[in-house]
Amino acid sequence: xxxxxxxxxxxxxxxxxxxxxxxxxxxxxxxxxxxxxxxxxxxxxxxxxxxxxxxxxxxxxxxxxxxxxxxxxxxxxxxxxxxxxxxxxxxxxxxxxxxxxxxxxxxxxxxxxxxxxxxxxx
Numbered sequence: 001x002x003x004x005x006x007x008x009x010x011x012x013x014x015x016x017x018x019x020x021x022x023x024x025x026x027x028x029x030x031x032x033x034x035x036x037x038x039x040x041x042x043x044x045x046x047x048x049x050x051x052x053x054x055x056x057x058x059x060x061x062x063x064x065x066x067x068x069x070x071x072x073x074x075x076x077x078x079x080x081x082x083x084x085x086x087x088x089x090x091x092x093x094x095x096x097x098x099x100x101x102x103x104x105x106x107x108x109x110x111x112x113x114x115x116x117x118x119x120x121x122x
Contacts (some may be wrong), residue, residue, distance in 0.1 A: 001107045002054075002056070002057070002107075004103045004104055005055040005056070005104050005107055005108060006055065006056050008100075008102065008103060008104035009055075009100065009104050010056070011052055011056060011058070013098060013100065013104075014048060014051045014055065014056070015048050015052075016097075016098040017051075017091075017095055017097075017098040018044055018047050018048040018051065018094070019044065019094075020094035020095075020098055021090055021091055021093075021094035022040060022043070022044040022047075024094065025040070025090060026040065028090065030082060030083060031083060031087060031090065034077050034078075034079075046064075046065065049061035049064065049065075050068060053068075054111075055107075055108075070115065070118065070119065071118060071119065071121075074121065077121075078121070079120050079121050079122060080120060080121075080122040081120065083120075084116045084117060085116075087112075087116050087119075088112055088113055088116050092112075095108065095109070
């Protein structure tokens with residue numbers, strides 16, 4: 001499955017999608033307040049590097065952050081059904097903007113839904 005994302009998107013496609021997501025987060029009434037304004041660029045870098053690690057095998061995320069420990073890292077943030085659903089919706093919109101479709105979308109969309117559900121802590 002990772003090879004599909006690597007072939008169809010590569011690092012640039014993932015970066016474009018993540019940039020589109022964070023443009024939306026900046027003005028989102030539900031998710032925006034969860035992201036410290038002073039660290040939005042850092043959050044964007046971390047998500048981009050995490051997805052490139054997950055789907056392309058690049059090591060920048062591991063080198064900079066170590067094991068992902070996603071659930072532990074998200075515990076301080078209140079993530080309920082509404083936040084989970086909005087995160088997925090913004091990622092879907094970012095995929096639309098980046099032109100991600102076909103097999104790559106079929107791999108990434110369920111992954112995002114699974115991760116968003118795993119982060120729900122309320």
